[in-house]
Amino acid sequence: MKIQVFVSVLLLALLFSNLVYSQPARSSIGIGAGINQPFKGGYGIGRDRVIQGNIRLNNTLALMPVLGWETIAGGNNFDSHSGFDAGFLNVAAKYYLSKKVFVYVGPSGYVGGNDGGVIAWGGTTGAGYNWNFDDYSSIEFSLRADVLPAHMQAGTLIGLRVAYQFNFKPW
Numbered sequence: 271m272k273i274q275v276f277v278s279v280l281l282l283a284l285l286f287s288n289l290v291y292s293q294p295a296r297s298s299i300g301i302g303a304g305i306n307q308p309f310k311g312g313y314g315i316g317r318d319r320v321i322q323g324n325i326r327l328n329n330t331l332a333l334m335p336v337l338g339w340e341t342i343a344g345g346n347n348f349d350s351h352s353g354f355d356a357g358f359l360n361v362a363a364k365y366y367l368s369k370k371v372f373v374y375v376g377p378s379g380y381v382g383g384n385d386g387g388v389i390a391w392g393g394t395t396g397a398g399y400n401w402n403f404d405d406y407s408s409i410e411f412s413l414r415a416d417v418l419p420a421h422m423q424a425g426t427l428i429g430l431r432v433a434y435q436f437n438f439k440p441w
Contacts, residue, residue, distance in 0.1 A: 294366035294400075295332040298324045300410070302433025306340065308418075310425040313353070314343035322410075322433050324364065334374055336360040336394075340416075342424050356382035356422065360394045370400045374412075380419050390419030405440030409433070 299322070306316045320338035327333060337359050344353035362376030378392040396414030403409070410433045417426050 294369040294372070295326045295328065295330055295364070296324065296437045296439060297326045297332075298408075298435040298437040300433045300435035302410070302431050304412075304414075304429050304431030306342070306416070306427045306429035308342060308424040308427040310423075312344075313424055316340065316342040316353070316427075318429065318431065320431070320433065322435070324435070330366045332364040332366075334360070334362045334364040334376070336362070340380075342422070342427070354382070354422065354424075356380050356418075358392075362394055370402070371397070372400070373397045378416065380422065388419075390422075392419050393417045400435070406437050408435045408437060410435055 302320045302322055304318050304320075306318060307313070308316075318338050318340045320336050322334065322336045322338075325333040325335070338357070340356050340358055342353050342356075358378050358380045360376055360378045362374040364372050364374040366372045373396070375395040376393065378394050379389065380392055381389045394414060394416045396412050398410055398412030401409045401411070410431075412431045412433075414429050414431060415426060416429065418424050
C-alpha cells in the first residue's frame with residue numbers, strides 16, 4: 271500500500287512540475303518488465319515481460335500495442351490460489367498530458383491462465399512518465415491496472431512496469 275501511495279504522489283508531482291508541451295507522441299519500440307499484485311487475496315507478487323510499441327497518431331495521441339507474458343504468483347497460505355502464466359496483447363490509446371506524462375486505456379486479449387488454452391478479453395489502463403536519455407532513447411515508467419478475464423480467477427491486478435524505448439525519430 272505504501273508503494274502505491276508513493277507512486278501516485280510521484281506521478282502527480284511530475285505532472286504538475288513538467289507541463290512542457292511540444293509534440294510528445296513519438297513512434298518507438300521497446301522491451302520491458304514489471305511486477306504485479308492481484309487485488310484478490312490468495313495470490314503473491316507476480317511479474318511480466320513485454321515487447322512494447324508506440325505508433326504516433328498525432329502530437330498528443332499514440333497507439334500502444336504491447337505483447338507480453340504475465341506470471342501471477344500463487345500464495346503461500348493454506349487457502350491460497352495456485353499461480354499461473356498467460357500471454358497477452360494490449361492495444362491501448364496513449365494520451366500525453368505533457369511532454370513526459372501520459373495516460374492510457376485499451377482492451378486486452380489473453381491466452382492461457384488456469385484453463386490452459388482459453389482465449390478471453392480483459393482491459394488495461396494506466397499512467398506513466400518518460401525519462402529521455404537522448405533524442406532516440408528513453409525509459410518509460412508506468413503504473414497500471416489490468417482487468418483479467420473471469421476464467422483466470424485473479425480479478426484485477428495493479429502493476430509497475432519499466433520499459434526501454436528506442437524512438438525512431440528525434441525530438
